[in-house]
Amino acid sequence: MTGSAAVTVLLFAAAREAAGRGRLEVPHREGLTAADVWKNLESERPALAPLAGSVSVAVNHRFVPRDTLLAAGDELAFLPPVSGG
């Protein structure tokens, strides 16, 4: 695992608007979880806070629990409650 590798973070719909952007990269470190990334984002962008309880997490296009450990190169996505159909 290289120290310079990053995790790509995607945000959609209400989360994208609250964060002011839909895509960013965060540096990877050992032990990093999806919940850690959300916590950091939320402290930078308090508008995300109301979404914390309802947002789903996906890593590499699969739903996962928030405490999932991230690997360098992962694509992490925060998904507000879906409303297709």
Add this chain to the structure above:
Amino acid sequence: MERFRITAEPLDEHAIAEGLSTSEDGAVVVFSGIVRARNKGRKVLHLEYEAYEAMVYPVFERVAEDVSRRFGVERLRIHHRIGRVDIGESSVLVAAASPHRGSAFEAARHTMNEIKRIVPIWKREFFEGGDVWVEGPKEPVTE
């Protein structure tokens, strides 16, 4: 015809069923979800859909596997719009073919329920006086 499709173009409810059934099938169900002019007492102007496209396709696969396991229905197609969709237009089509009507209806119904529960697509409702993200079940999906 693709099995799964995400498109900004109008959906075709005839085309989705073309070539879907086999000589074993006695039923084809096509469900069309269309945009209605009123929602929660508001006059709706149009909807706009956003999708996490790279994830939509694997989740459609997951839904199709679930439908196969539950109802034994193997011939299933799902087409969904993205971008602006006007009143009266289809935002989603589901087609299911099966030897008997019961399983075809159940397959289409379950597919729609799963689309609304786990497929990463969001709609924004533009109504008279404002716009809002529509949100489905608030309980996060974890698996």
